[in-house]
Amino acid sequence: MKFIKKNCGIKIDRSLFRKKIVKDYSALVGSNFALKPIQFIKGLLVAKFLGPSDYGILKSVELIQMLDKFGSLGFNTTAAREIGNALGANNQKKVETIRNTAYSSESLLILVLFFIGLSSTIFFDSVMLSVLIIMASTGMLVSKFRAIFATEAVIQKKFILTSKIIFFTNLIAAILVIILVPYLKIYAVLLTNIISGLLSIIFYFKSLTFNYQFKINKDEFKKILGISIPLTFNTLAFGTFRYAERILIIRYLSMDALGFFAFASMAVGHFTILFSTSVKVRMQDIFEGIGKGDYTRVHKIVLRETTLFTIISLLLIPLLWLSIEIFTPLLLPKWIDGIYSAQLYLFMLPLEVIPNYVSIVLISSLVNKQKILPLYRLISTGLLICFTIILYYWGILTLEKFIIIYICSSAFYKITVIVLYKKHFYNIYVQQ
Helix, strand or coil: CCCCCCCCCCCCCHHHHHCHHHHHHHHHHHHHHHHHHHHHHHHHHHHHHHHHHHHHHHHHHHHHHCHHHHCCCCHHHHHHHHHHHHHHCCCHHHHHHHHHHHHHHHHHHHHHHHHHHHHHHHHCCCHHHHHHHHHHHHHHHHHHHHHHHHHHHHHCCCHHHHHHHHHHHHHHHHHHHHHHHHHHCHHHHHHHHHHHHHHHHHHHHHHCCCCCCCCCCHHHHHHHHHHHHHHHHHHHHHHHHHHHHHHHHHHHCCHHHHHHHHHHHHHHHHHHHHHHHHHHHHHHHHHHHHHCCCHHHHHHHHHHHHHHHHHHHHHHHHHHHHHHHHHHHHHCHHHHHHHHHHHHHCCHHHHHHCCHHHHHHHCCCCCCCCCCHHHHHHHHHHHHHHHHHHHHHCCCCCHHHHHHHHHHHHHHHHHHHHHHHHHHHHHHHHCC
16 A cells, blocks of 8 residues: 654744744644634533533543553654654655554554454443443544554644644534534544544545555564654553543542543643644654754753743633633533532643653653653652552542642652753753
8 A cells, every 4th residue: 555052041033933833833723722612612512411420431431542542552653753863864765664664563553452442342241331332442443543644744744734634623523522412422422533533534645645555674663663662651651640540530439520530631631732732843843853963952942832831821720710610600510519620630731731842852862761751650650549549548538639649640750851851951962
């Protein structure tokens, strides 16, 4: 198959606004921002018609669909990193070998995960749960194939194309959920995940041109696996944190509590998506800048944009705090008991922003610290589990206390990433 002077300050250069990076970022942020009104309405209607308990069930079933992100061996990330380096070195033959091997390996992994998801239905007697699991597994399958095309779009820096696909597929999905959720409830959400994924694949397939053959080069596979396994350890370690959060709430609190927690996470998630968009735009610039040895420029990107988005996230907290207080009783009376939980969770906003850029540098081929990051992820998960269990056996565990533990455990990892960046990149390659 083939498809066709050193300055570490944060002063913003005015010429930045004339650069392609600003157009790319504006396109991606613009598409996400334009979707927010209808996605907000969609979120409200899903919360309204499901209620805390059914919303908790949905988030439980989505543990399977989360394999889209956490069921990974890092082939896409490695492809982006290594192809970026190969492009920086102008080695087109290497680019094609990496692309063929990485994407083919990822495709095989996707099929394995899909059949594992389907086979899990044998452990449940409930027809409803079995159907939900099948739908979630299918959504995961489609989403992971979409991720391959999205990775290629990032490599080619086709951010305007990506913004259009994000806009139209999410718009269609939101409209479908709004229409169907009063009648299909949970099934409407899972069904539209599948539909939007398929539409994205179709749009990417028609719009991207690149040479690809289903072929695995043994030598390249060994090299990619040697890179991707350490890379994916960090993803898997993060996965343990995300799975632990839901399992702990179900085990020691309730399904309603999971619904409230997921509601709080959704409220913050609308904004973290906007902030993470900048990372997608900058990722290949950082990899290629490192490949060219332009370390000062890379650091300026990391420092300037991390500072900017962190300040914005801090300013948003009081505004969102008041908004949740005022509008939840008016729009979602069933969710009044979750107001304070959602407000506490807002402090995750800056923590979601701070490590975004520095993490890319740490997993680059130059710094190559992907082997040590999972250790700190696992320590973060261990802190979450230990303190949750301790409070439970002391008889004082509540959802609000769990969220505080969650924020503190997350902060441990985020701060550690900053320290590692300074020690292994800034001190060695910039401050010299």
